[in-house]
Amino acid sequence: AIDPLVGRLAGERHLLLYRSVFADGGATRQGLVLDVAGLGEHLRARTLAAGALPGASLAFDAGDAASPASGDGYRYRHRFAEPFDALGAQLALAPLDGGRGAGVIYALAGLVAVTGALGLFAVYRMVAVAMAYAERRSNFVAAVTHELKTPLTAIRMYGEMLRDDLVPGEAKRREYYRTITAESERLSRLVDNVLEFARLEKGAREMRVEAGAVGPVVEEVAALLAPHAASLGFALRARVEPELPPVRFERDALLQVLVNLVDNATKYARDAASREIVLACRREGDGVVVGVRDRGPGVASRHLGRIFEPFHRGEDELVRTTQGTGLGLALVKSLVERMGGTVRGDNAPGGGFEVRVALPRAAG
Ligand SMILES: Nc1ncnc2c1ncn2[C@@H]1O[C@H](COP(=O)(O)OP(=O)(O)OP(=O)(O)O)[C@@H](O)[C@H]1O
Ligand SMILES: [Mg+2]
Known part of the structure; x- marks a missing residue:
């Protein structure tokens, strides 16, 4: 069982994203730490770089931080959805002369806020993909360990029993020989697959087509x-x-x-x-x-x-x-x-x- 991703602020500057995974009777935590300032920098670069919004600023903060004293101009506060709900963003615009330009700029400002949210969502997707992969990898390690152990145990046990003449009857002996052969085949296939996969991932597999x-x-x-x-x-x-x-x-x-x-x-x-x-x-x-x-x-x-x-x-x-x-x-x-x-x-x-x-x- 896997709990959903949870976001927690660690101090002012870091957002901890983690989740609990329950397997094999124990629980492990998977997670990562996002640097809030760095993230803000990244999103600012993406949304404001074009310079379409003169005098605009975009700040990321803990979601429940008090908003600064409101001055003139336009302010937009945004809270993000889970697991980023500990974060807020504030977009501020310098006061504008009323007039034709202002409406356009306010509309743009809304757009910037949305883009910021989308940026976060993209980060979230990346994190989710990376963690799904990590989870499959750890499943894989569990599976390989299991797959190596089971046949080895059987091979060893049956081998020892045959060696010590503990198997009465030809039929039973034949069955054990069969099991040993079948389990060894399974082992070789597993080892072949793992080695081949490693070679392919390294790009070290030559093909003679x-x-x-x-x-x-x-x-x-x-x-x-x-x-x-x-x-x-x-x-x-x-x-x-x-x-x-x-x-x-x-x-x-x-x-x-x-x-x-x-x-x-x-x-x-x-x-x-x-x-x-x-x-x-x-x-x-x-x-x-x-x-x-x-x-x-x-x-x-x-x-x-x-x-x-x-x-x-x-x-x-x-x-x-x-x-x-x-x-x-x-x-x-x-x-x-x-x-x-x-x-x-x-x-x-x-x-x-x-x-x-x-x-x-x-x-x-
Ligand atoms: N012929 C099939 N019929 C039904 N399901 C299949 C069949 N082939 C593959 N699958 C499904 O696809 C999944 C992936 O297959 P894949 O061969 O990659 O892994 P595996 O058989 O589970 O393990 P491995 O081949 O490494 O021993 C399987 O777990 C199974 O759910
Ligand atoms: Mg298979």
Whole structure:
């Protein structure tokens, strides 16, 4: 659970923005400190710099500070909405000769005040975005820790039991061997993903994109992953249209993309009535689309726009029923874009989810 952002003045000069996040039985605070004077400076520069308002001044202060003695001229006090409600702004204008100019200038003054408020709102948005990212990152660390620990614990425990001959019966032993293999696979995929993501973020990932036929690679991957899918009760099929044009891709990157997409399909469609996964290659426009489709529940529309963001997961860490770190699709997107392609995910007509990777046709 996360409390809304709260603003508090710290002394005269600083605004503290913070919120409480409750997770794993504890509470943490996230927040940041804004320098009020600096903020005022920034907003003044933005709103008054044009010099359209001779003799105007804009002051930011604690919202409940008494307003200075009113002199002649025009004053406008503004209080900001939460979480900036501890702040006020005061716009003052030198007295003007009544007349034609004055009305225009007063109108402008109102505009300046509004612009100031908008400036604050922009700051607020930036803060909110940065904090949402920080929150997803910390969710991610929690998830990775969890994801590393669980398989390791299982591998170690089953390994020790097998080593010490504590497992009676061949059937049980086989089950334990299977678990150890499956958990190690999951671990390697996680480690691969984290390393690859770090390389991509650093810009240290070299792509060796070559022109070639993507169909055979997709068929190969399907054959490679079919036994694993079958062990989870899924039928994995490749459907490749004949006579596809050559496209530009890197084999390793495509492999990692498809492994992640098939992993998602087996994870999120595991309770579906039909456990079928289709890897399809179709011609589309100039290039080729590689689609991975399952028959599962798909993605709720409020998540659909965000599933390709790093660390975004469809489920909250506290109540989740599936394992994952929210890295898979972000990696898919980065890799595909580095190959010059595009990717999108949609709920398929007739049920299920399909991620479509569009690869550009090789020139010449
Ligand atoms: N085939 C799918 N069906 C339903 N939901 C999906 C599917 N693929 C992805 N999602 C949703 O998109 C989110 C992001 O997927 P992504 O692969 O990036 O992360 P993850 O599977 O949670 O973790 P990771 O892949 O790092 O182990 C998932 O948490 C899930 O909610
Ligand atoms: Mg995934």
